[in-house]
Amino acid sequence: MSVATAPRGASAEEGGRVHALLHVVGAIVRFVLTILVTLLGLVAVTFLIGRVVPIDPVLAIVGDRAPQSVYLRVREELGLDLPLIQQFWLYLKNVLAGDFGRSVLTTNPVLTDIAHFFPATIELATMGTLIGTLLGIPLGVFAAVRSGSLLDQIVRVVGLIGYSVPIFWLGLMALLLFYAKLDWVSGPGRLDISYDYIVTPVTGSILVDSLMQGQFAVFRNAFSHIILPASLLGYFSLAYISRMTRSFMLNELSQEYIVAARVKGISEARVIWRHALRNAAVPLVTVVVLSYAGLLEGSVLTETVFAWPGIGLYLTNSLQNADMNAVLGATLTIGVTFVGLNILSDVLYRLLDPRTR
Amino acid sequence: MADTSTAQNRPGLKAWLLAAEPGSRLQARLGRFYVSWRAFLGNPLAVIGLVIVVALLICAAFADLLATHSPYIGGNLRTERLLPPDSEFWLGTDDQARDIYSRIVYGSRLTLLVVILVSVIATPIGLAIGTISGYFGSWVDVVLMRLTDIFLAFPRLVLALAFVAALGPGIENAIIAIAITAWPPYARIARAETLTIRNSEFIQAVRLQGGSSARIIVKHVVPLCLSSVIVRVTLDMAGIILTAAGLGFLGLGAQPPLPEWGAMIAAGRRFLIDQWWVAAMPGIAIFVVSLGFNLLGDGLRDVLDPKAAK
Numbered sequence: 269m270s271v272a273t274a275p276r277g278a279s280a281e282e283g284g285r286v287h288a289l290l291h292v293v294g295a296i297v298r299f300v301l302t303i304l305v306t307l308l309g310l311v312a313v314t315f316l317i318g319r320v321v322p323i324d325p326v327l328a329i330v331g332d333r334a335p336q337s338v339y340l341r342v343r344e345e346l347g348l349d350l351p352l353i354q355q356f357w358l359y360l361k362n363v364l365a366g367d368f369g370r371s372v373l374t375t376n377p378v379l380t381d382i383a384h385f386f387p388a389t390i391e392l393a394t395m396g397t398l399i400g401t402l403l404g405i406p407l408g409v410f411a412a413v414r415s416g417s418l419l420d421q422i423v424r425v426v427g428l429i430g431y432s433v434p435i436f437w438l439g440l441m442a443l444l445l446f447y448a449k450l451d452w453v454s455g456p457g458r459l460d461i462s463y464d465y466i467v468t469p470v471t472g473s474i475l476v477d478s479l480m481q482g483q484f485a486v487f488r489n490a491f492s493h494i495i496l497p498a499s500l501l502g503y504f505s506l507a508y509i510s511r512m513t514r515s516f517m518l519n520e521l522s523q524e525y526i527v528a529a530r531v532k533g534i535s536e537a538r539v540i541w542r543h544a545l546r547n548a549a550v551p552l553v554t555v556v557v558l559s560y561a562g563l564l565e566g567s568v569l570t571e572t573v574f575a576w577p578g579i580g581l582y583l584t585n586s587l588q589n590a591d592m593n594a595v596l597g598a599t600l601t602i603g604v605t606f607v608g609l610n611i612l613s614d615v616l617y618r619l620l621d622p623r624t625r
Numbered sequence: 626m627a628d629t630s631t632a633q634n635r636p637g638l639k640a641w642l643l644a645a646e647p648g649s650r651l652q653a654r655l656g657r658f659y660v661s662w663r664a665f666l667g668n669p670l671a672v673i674g675l676v677i678v679v680a681l682l683i684c685a686a687f688a689d690l691l692a693t694h695s696p697y698i699g700g701n702l703r704t705e706r707l708l709p710p711d712s713e714f715w716l717g718t719d720d721q722a723r724d725i726y727s728r729i730v731y732g733s734r735l736t737l738l739v740v741i742l743v744s745v746i747a748t749p750i751g752l753a754i755g756t757i758s759g760y761f762g763s764w765v766d767v768v769l770m771r772l773t774d775i776f777l778a779f780p781r782l783v784l785a786l787a788f789v790a791a792l793g794p795g796i797e798n799a800i801i802a803i804a805i806t807a808w809p810p811y812a813r814i815a816r817a818e819t820l821t822i823r824n825s826e827f828i829q830a831v832r833l834q835g836g837s838s839a840r841i842i843v844k845h846v847v848p849l850c851l852s853s854v855i856v857r858v859t860l861d862m863a864g865i866i867l868t869a870a871g872l873g874f875l876g877l878g879a880q881p882p883l884p885e886w887g888a889m890i891a892a893g894r895r896f897l898i899d900q901w902w903v904a905a906m907p908g909i910a911i912f913v914v915s916l917g918f919n920l921l922g923d924g925l926r927d928v929l930d931p932k933a934a935k
Contacts, residue, residue, distance in 0.1 A: 302774075309775030313784075317791045432916040434867050436874050437890055437908030440897055448898045565780035569871050583783070584875050587790045599787040603779045610778070 303611060308360075310603045314596045315359045319352070321592055368597035373589050378597035381582060386601065387472025388458060389571070389578030393563040394473075395498035400505025401556050405545075407506070408513025412521060413540055423510050430507025435566055439500050439573035446496055454492040456575035463489045497574040501566050505559045512555045516548035523547075550621045557613035561606050661928045671924020677917025684733040694724035696731040696884045707900045717902040719892065725903065728884035729910045735885045736914060739800055739869040744858050746804035751811025752854060756846050758812065759819025760838065770816070776809045782868055789877045796879040799872045803865055810861070811854050818850040852929045860922035863915035870911050886911050 326343045334342075343349055347358050362368070368378035411423040447455045454460065458474060463486050467477045475494065478487040520526065521544050529539045568580035575581065579598055586594035643660070647653035665671055684691060693715070699705070699722035708718045716725040758769040776784070781803075788802035822828060823846075831841055872878035873887025881888060886907040893904030 302771075305771055306774055306778050309771065310778055313775060313779070314787065317787050321791045428916065428919060429912075432863055432867075432919050433912045434870050434874075434887070434890075434908055434915075436871060436887075437904070437911065440890070440894060440904055441908070444897055444901050562780070565782050568780075568782055568786070569874065572875065583786065587786060588876060590790070592790065595787060595790045599779070599783055602783050606780055607778045 303607070306607055307604065310600060310607065311360055311363055312356065314600045314603075315356050317599075318359075318592055318596050319355075363600070368600070369593035371586065371591055371594040371597075373586055373591045373594060378594050381594065382579060382597060382601050385577060385579045385582045387469075388576060389564070389567050389580060391473040391475065392494065392497055392571070392576060392578060393501065393560060393567055395475075395494055396501025396563050396566075397505055397556065397560045399499060399502025400509050400559060403502070404506040404509030405513050405552065408510040409517055409540065409545060411510065411514045412517030415518065420514075423514065427507045427511045430504050435500065435504060436569040436573050438503075439497065439570055442496055442500055443573070453496045454489065456573075458490065458493055458577055459486070460489055460493075497570050497576055501563050501570055504566055505563055508559050508562065509552075509555060513548065513552060516551055517544055520544040520548050550617065553620060554613035554617045557609055557616065561609040561613075564602055564606060564609075664928045665924055668924045668927060670920050671927070674917045674920025674922075674924055677913060678921050681733055681737060681914055681917065684730055685737045688731050688734060692724075692727035692730045694727040696723065696728045697882050699723040707896060707903065709900075710902060716906045717900070719889070719903050720896065725889075725906050728889060729886065729907055732884040732886045732889065732907065732910070733914075735796065735879055735883060736866055736869070736911075739796070739803070740862050740865055740918075742800045743804045743807055743865050743869075744862070746800070747807035748811060748854060748858055750804075751808040752815050752847055752850060754808070755812035755815025755817075755854075756819045756842050756850060759816040760823055760842055760846060762823075766816075769812070773809045773812045776806065777813075779806070781806045781864075782871055785868060785872065786875070786877065789872060794877045794880060796883065796885070799869060799878040802872075803868050806868075807861060807865065811857060814853050814857055815847075815850045818853055819846050822846065822849055856922065856926045856929050859918065859925050862918040862922065866911060866915045866918065 326339055326346065326348065330338055330342050347355055350358070366379050368382075370376065371378050371381055374381055407419075407423050407426075411417075411420040414420055443455065446452045466486050467474060467481055467483050470477050470480065474490040475487060478484070478490060517540075521540075526539060526544060529543050530536075534543075567576075567578060568583060570576065571578045571580035572584050579601065583595060583598040583602075586592075586598065639659075641652065642656045644652065644656065647656055665675075694700070700718065702722050705714075705718055705722040707720055708714055708722075710717045714724050714726065716729065719725055719728070754769050754773065758766045758773075779787075784806045785799070785802040788805055789798055792798035792801065828841060828845060831845060836844075869878055870885075870887030870890070873885040874891045876888070876891060879885030879888055881892070889907040890904050890911075893900070893902075893907070896903050
């Protein structure tokens with residue numbers, strides 16, 4: 269009896285383990301599949317947008333005086349005589365190989381342009397998120413701790429204004445006040461012309477590069493350029509982060525473990541910053557990542573206002589010149605980054621919160 | 626507002642509205658509406674939002690009466706260009722000697738048009754996709770929700786920009802582009818609501834009576850999803866206004882000489898440093914109106930969707 273049951277019990281345990289493993293693998297496979305389908309969908313959307321453009325891409329290349337034979341040959345070379353699904357397949361292959369075509373405006377391959385412009389956007393969005401996080405989390409914590417106080421009301425109003433004000437208008441007003449009238453900061457652009465080409469680009473961030481190469485004058489100039497647009501983006505990120513921090517903290521502060529901590533005689537500051545905030549930190553990390561993704565969108569208008577040479581400015585310039593390859597390449601890049609950040613926030617949440625395991 | 630005053634004057638009406646056992650469906654509906662209305666009035670910020678939105682409606686309806694000048698035809702180009710605000714031109718004039726105040730007043734029509742059309746186009750799409758997805762489940766759900774995720778995967782403004790680039794600039798195309806990017810959250814909400822009621826007993830009862838899926842969705846599921854979707858649409862209206870203004874600012878929305886607020890800011894950008902009011906005034910209008918929609922949406926959410934308010 270006992271001889272017979274022992275191996276059966278072991279195999280059941282083993283089977284359970286295999287089952288759990290299969291479950292995890294299945295979840296991962298499903299997760300990866302979801303991402304792949306979403307990315308494929310992104311490419312399909314940009315492809316379809318590119319196909320509904322009323323501009324004839326063949327005419328744009330050969331001109332309207334070309335003979336019919338040339339027109340047809342170019343049309344064939346571009347693959348436009350193929351069925352739509354085959355065209356999509358070609359487009360997909362090109363995109364996967366990093367070939368978005370050439371920009372009409374800059375005459376460079378779109379990928380080269382994007383590699384050139386994207387670091388500026390990253391630098392700006394990172395500065396904005398830093399400002400928004402460093403100010404937004406403490407503000408949100410204080411608003412939650414003194415719920416209903418004047419500070420809470422102020423945080424609420426700051427949030428409401430952030431959700432209601434047009435970012436490009438606020439940018440223009442900030443330029444008017446801090447650049448034109450008060451002269452506290454430098455104007456549009458990333459650097460003054462006289463500071464161009466001093467720093468060799470390594471990381472793509474002028475702030476980091478100039479510090480690493482000891483060019484403090486360049487750093488000071490770059491900082492005076494970035495501080496205004498970054499504060500603007502930071503304000504919008506702050507509006508979001510402080511609101512979410514407040515609601516997470518209110519949630520934590522009403523939990524029983526907080527009462528227990530207080531009963532034990534732990535100081536209020538410790539209860540708030542070490543106990544409550546620590547538990548609110550996990551969802552906050554995802555909020556910060558999501559706000560970073562949101563700033564990618566905000567940067568399109570901000571870069572236009574501040575003539576900041578990032579992907580947003582590249583996108584709007586291409587739009588105004590009907591440069592579709594560049595528009596779709598930039599849209600796809602922003603979309604993929606957006607998806608990537610969303611996945612990152614998802615994964616971080618699962619990694620940081622033991623309850624989701 | 627008339628409701629409250631009559632209710633206070635005649636306690637009979639109030640009692641009728643608040644009757645614990647309403648005699649008719651109409652009485653029950655009016656009673657519920659009355660309770661929500663009183664709750665709404667108890668929130669001063671929401672009332673401010675409502676006042677702003679009503680003011681926008683009045684402004685758009687009576688633009689002819691409220692405007693002091695023509696929004697299109699400028700004054701004397703030699704003497705009346707880029708004037709600062711004064712008693713003749715309340716908010717100053719722009720580079721074509723047009724009265725900025727009158728242009729903002731007429732611009733309210735465009736703002737309202739965009740908001741209404743986008744909600745009218747996007748809400749049914751979101752409701753249809755969400756309820757169908759939630760009701761049928763299985764592969765229908767998977768396909769439709771993947772589609773929704775793909776649209777959510779782009780930042781809204783960027784996707785709208787790409788669509789406008791393809792369709793060509795103009796206010797109609799801007800409206801279509803914003804509507805295409807606006808529906809996914811509504812579909813998500815409608816699906817979630819549908820999932821909670823899909824297996825409830827009253828739905829089973831209709832099914833047993835032989836009600837078709839279409840009938841169940843249209844007559845029984847959609848009405849129950851409506852309030853949370855409406856709250857979300859109202860909360861989104863500020864975002865719609867800001868996106869439309871952003872497109873106008875980039876020259877992809879309403880085209881000149883239409884007095885669209887975003888396009889007016891773009892035109893005033895050239896004179897920002899010396900004639901700041903040209904760019905500043907339309908921006909204040911956008912800010913006030915989207916603030917109004919945000920406050921109204923918050924208030925409506927507290928009343929109609931108390932679960933989400935927390």
